[in-house]
Amino acid sequence: MIRSAARPKVEVQDLNAWFRGVHALRGVTLTVPANTVLAIIGPSGCGKSTFVRCINRMHELVPGAHQSGHILVDGQDLHARGVDPVDLRRRVGMVFQRANPFPTMSILDNVVAGLKLNGIRGNHAEIAEKSLHQAALWDEVKDRLQTSALSLSGGQQQRLCIARALAIGPEVLLMDEPASALDPIATAKIEELIRELREQLTIVIVTHNMQQAARVSDATAFFYMGELVEHGPTEQIFTNPKESRTEDYVTGKFG
Amino acid sequence: MSSRMRRRAVNAAMTILCALGLLIALVPLVSVLWLVISKGVRGLSLDFFTQLPTPVGEAGGGVGNAILGSLYIVGIASAIGVPLGVGAGVYLAERGGGRAGDAIRFTAEVLSGVPSIIVGIVAYGLVVLPMRRFSALAGGVALAVLMVPTLARSTEELVRLVPRHLREASLALGVPEWRTSLRVVLRTALGGILTAVLLAVARASGETAPLLFTSLNNQYWNWRSDQPTASLTVQIYNYAVSPYQDWHDKAWSAALVLLLVVGALSLVARFLARSRFGAQR
Numbered sequence: 001m002i003r004s005a006a007r008p009k010v011e012v013q014d015l016n017a018w019f020r021g022v023h024a025l026r027g028v029t030l031t032v033p034a035n036t037v038l039a040i041i042g043p044s045g046c047g048k049s050t051f052v053r054c055i056n057r058m059h060e061l062v063p064g065a066h067q068s069g070h071i072l073v074d075g076q077d078l079h080a081r082g083v084d085p086v087d088l089r090r091r092v093g094m095v096f097q098r099a100n101p102f103p104t105m106s107i108l109d110n111v112v113a114g115l116k117l118n119g120i121r122g123n124h125a126e127i128a129e130k131s132l133h134q135a136a137l138w139d140e141v142k143d144r145l146q147t148s149a150l151s152l153s154g155g156q157q158q159r160l161c162i163a164r165a166l167a168i169g170p171e172v173l174l175m176d177e178p179a180s181a182l183d184p185i186a187t188a189k190i191e192e193l194i195r196e197l198r199e200q201l202t203i204v205i206v207t208h209n210m211q212q213a214a215r216v217s218d219a220t221a222f223f224y225m226g227e228l229v230e231h232g233p234t235e236q237i238f239t240n241p242k243e244s245r246t247e248d249y250v251t252g253k254f255g
Numbered sequence: 256m257s258s259r260m261r262r263r264a265v266n267a268a269m270t271i272l273c274a275l276g277l278l279i280a281l282v283p284l285v286s287v288l289w290l291v292i293s294k295g296v297r298g299l300s301l302d303f304f305t306q307l308p309t310p311v312g313e314a315g316g317g318v319g320n321a322i323l324g325s326l327y328i329v330g331i332a333s334a335i336g337v338p339l340g341v342g343a344g345v346y347l348a349e350r351g352g353g354r355a356g357d358a359i360r361f362t363a364e365v366l367s368g369v370p371s372i373i374v375g376i377v378a379y380g381l382v383v384l385p386m387r388r389f390s391a392l393a394g395g396v397a398l399a400v401l402m403v404p405t406l407a408r409s410t411e412e413l414v415r416l417v418p419r420h421l422r423e424a425s426l427a428l429g430v431p432e433w434r435t436s437l438r439v440v441l442r443t444a445l446g447g448i449l450t451a452v453l454l455a456v457a458r459a460s461g462e463t464a465p466l467l468f469t470s471l472n473n474q475y476w477n478w479r480s481d482q483p484t485a486s487l488t489v490q491i492y493n494y495a496v497s498p499y500q501d502w503h504d505k506a507w508s509a510a511l512v513l514l515l516v517v518g519a520l521s522l523v524a525r526f527l528a529r530s531r532f533g534a535q536r
Contacts, residue, residue, distance in 0.1 A: 058427060065354070090429035100420040104442050114428035117438050161424070168428060 006074050009034040009054060009182045009202040010172060015069035018052050019062050024035040024050040027069070028227040032172075032219070033086055037194060039217035039234065041210060041250070046223040048206040052174040055087040055204065056092040073172065089113070093170030098176040099157035101149035101164070108145040110160055114168035127167050135163035155186025162193065173197065179212065191216050210250055214238050222246045288514070298504050302525030304512070308474055308490070309498045318509045320476045321420075324391065324485040325516070328470055329460050331395025331480065336459075337452055343403065344410020344448075349436055350379035351411070366405035374400045375465030383469060391477070391484035394470025398459040406455045413447040414440060446528050453524035457517045463488035487513045 005058060007200060009030035017025040025047045032038045040048045053059040055071055055080060071078045077090060101110045109116065111128040118243075124154040128145075137159040141152070149160055158178060175194070179187040187209075194203060194216045207213050221231040228235060230246040235241050241247045248254055302317050309316030343363070347356055378397035383389055417440045441448070452456040471483040472493060487509055494506035 056427060060425065061423075061426065086429050086431050088429075089427055094427035095428075096420060096423065098420055100418075100424040102421060102424070102439060102443070102446075114424075114430070117425060117428065117430040117434060164428065166422075 008032055009074065010204070011070075011075075012051075012055075013070040013072070015051070015071060017047070017054055017059060017060070017067040019050070019053045019065035021064075021139065024226050025054070025067075025145060028223075028228045029086050030221055030228060032202055032204060035198055035200075036218040037198050037205060037216055039213035039220045040204065040206045041213050041220060042229075043254070044208075044242075048223050049176050051223065052094070052176055052204055052206055053142055055172070055174055056094055057090050058089075058094065060085075069198040071142070075214055080112040090118070092170065092172040092174060094174045095162050095165050095176065096156070097180055099154060099161050099181070101152075101157050101160050102107060103148070103150055105149060106146045107141050107149050107160060110149045111163045111167050112188035113164055113181035117166075120168070128163075131163040131167040132160075134166050134193075134197065135159045136189055137246070140150045151187075155182045158182060158190065159193070162190070166197075170201060171190050172202045172204070175203065177206050177208060180208060187212070201225065210238070222249060224249070227242070262403050274359055288348045291449050291507065291510050292502070294507035295509075299509030299511065303508055307476065308505075309383055311497075314378070316505075318485075318487060318490055318505070318512065320473065320489040321485040321487045321509065322512065322516070324470070324473065324477065325460055325487040325513075327480075328394040328466065328484060328486055329360040329475075330348050331391060332398035332402060332459050333452075333456055335395060336399035336406065336455070337429060339399070340403040340406025340455070341448060341452070343407035345405065345414055345436060345441060347411040348414035349440070352447055359409075363404040363407050366400075366498045369399075370464075371401055371462050372464035372467075375467060375469055378465060378469045386481065388481065389469060389471035389483040390479045390481045394466045394484065394486065395480075397465035397469045398462060401462065401465065402459050406451060409451040409455075410444075410448055413444040413451065416447070416526075417443045420533070450524045450528040453519060453520050453527070457524070460520070461488065461513065487516070 010032040012028055012030050015025055015028040016023070028047075028051065040051060042048050050059060054067055055073075055078075059065050059067060061196075065236040073088070073092065076083065078085075082140075102113055105113060108125075108128055110166060111131050114120075115122065115124055115127065129138060129142075132141065137156060140156060144151070149157065151252060152160060158181075162178070179190045182190065194205065195205060198218075205213075205216065217234045219232065220234045220237040222229045222237065222241075222243075229242055230243045232242075237246060239248050241250065282316050300317075302315055303319075304317060304322065305321055306315065306317035307317045308318060343359065347359060349358065351359065375397050378393050378400065378492045382393035382396050386393070421443060422435055422440055425439040426432065430439070468487050470489070472484060472489050473483045473485040477484045489504050491513065494502040494509060497503070
């Protein structure tokens with residue numbers, strides 16, 4: 001994979017978002033180069049989740065939610081005429097805070113759920129195996145692909161959800177606190193996974209865990225009260241932030 | 256120490272009270288079952304399930320046509336009522352936030368409180384009068400009207416129980432909303448909905464009043480939906496109001512058959528809800 005210095009994969013310009021009357025994002029502008037990991041940090045309620053949910057247009061599904069500004073993926077405006085949010089979500093995958101496998105489906109069916117539900121043909125078994133390998137879950141489930149997804153542990157379920165997101169071949173992967181409900185061992189596996197996945201896709205990860213942000217990301221953005229306070233290389237944000245608010249947060253003085 | 260004794264005494268008293276309540280609640284249920292079984296079991300035979308009714312005084316005969324008729328009418332009712340009820344329930348759960356939703360919910364509530372005999376009159380006006388004859392179809396329509404409101408409300412509750420994060424998981428995979436509703440949300444709620452459907456069917460099978468002037472009755476086998484059709488409940492009614500001891504006995508036996516049919520449906524509902532159609536939790 002070539003890391004092109006050309007156009008960033010995701011460009012966000014002056015993004016404002018509201019829901020239920022709350023101004024959740026205030027004029028956020030940033031870019032995410034291809035094949036990098038951007039970590040979003042900040043205290044609860046600062047708009048981190050809203051931000052990632054804008055990038056695959058899940059935000060607009062909440063009743064009463066709206067937004068202004070522009071988000072471009074590969075230079076194309078998400079809200080341009082003719083952009084179908086359904087197609088967009090196949091290119092911009094998402095992993096949620098709580099592992100949410102489909103309870104009525106087997107492990108195998110969960111992985112290829114995006115293909116099956118969308119009626120995409122192809123060698124599902126092969127895609128499933130590849131995705132499970134990518135999600136570092138294959139060895140643990142290869143002998144019980146037909147059992148219920150709920151028979152897996154929490155960490156395995158979350159990796160299953162990552163495999164499910166990967167199976168439809170996204171270019172960007174949004175992760176909304178993917179490891180916040182997991183124990184340290186499962187968390188380490190997910191982090192390892194993120195570093196590997198960077199070779200193939202662009203990742204935006206929301207996290208409450210600053211060590212995690214430091215470990216997995218190339219760039220970090222600090223959000224506070226809906227504003228983007230600071231955005232820069234991860235090392236700089238954690239060792240030499242420009243803003244005092246960032247410094248206070250990353251050193252644990254508040255948040 | 257005394258407070259501990261007191262706590263134990265209260266605990267024991269409450270446990271006894273609850274057990275007593277359960278016993279009292281069981282009395283009518285058990286007595287009905289006992290009465291129907293003890294009086295009905297004598298008349299049961301293979302013929303009773305397979306033969307046509309006989310005139311008064313003639314030995315033998317059965318309610319085969321009524322069993323078949325009941326299944327036929329309830330089948331028609333399900334074919335009309337289940338898609339309508341489940342569809343309305345899914346709509347209410349997924350899109351019923353606004354005024355239309357409130358209106359439908361209110362209508363369903365009112366409709367579920369309407370006495371079944373009135374629903375029968377409505378079906379009489381809607382189907383029997385224009386067709387100029389009593390028919391299985393009219394009975395089916397009446398029972399369908401009875402099924403729809405309860406089915407809609409229970410489906411709505413069941414669909415609402417499906418966690419929001421499952422819907423989001425599907426949408427985030429680029430699955431369109433309608434397909435998400437159908438293949439993920441409805442599929443996850445299917446076990447419960449199936450139970451609700453079978454319970455609604457069981458309830459409809461026990462209705463007499465709406466059938467009295469819609470499907471009426473028939474002494475013979477009937478396969479046509481535009482003809483009067485026998486049903487177990489109306490047959491029981493006819494036998495019971497007759498002055499003949501012979502027919503009274505048959506009414507008890509037919510009542511037992513009805514209980515068996517409804518009981519079997521409930522059992523199947525429970526079995527389905529637990530096994531393969533349920534979310535495997």
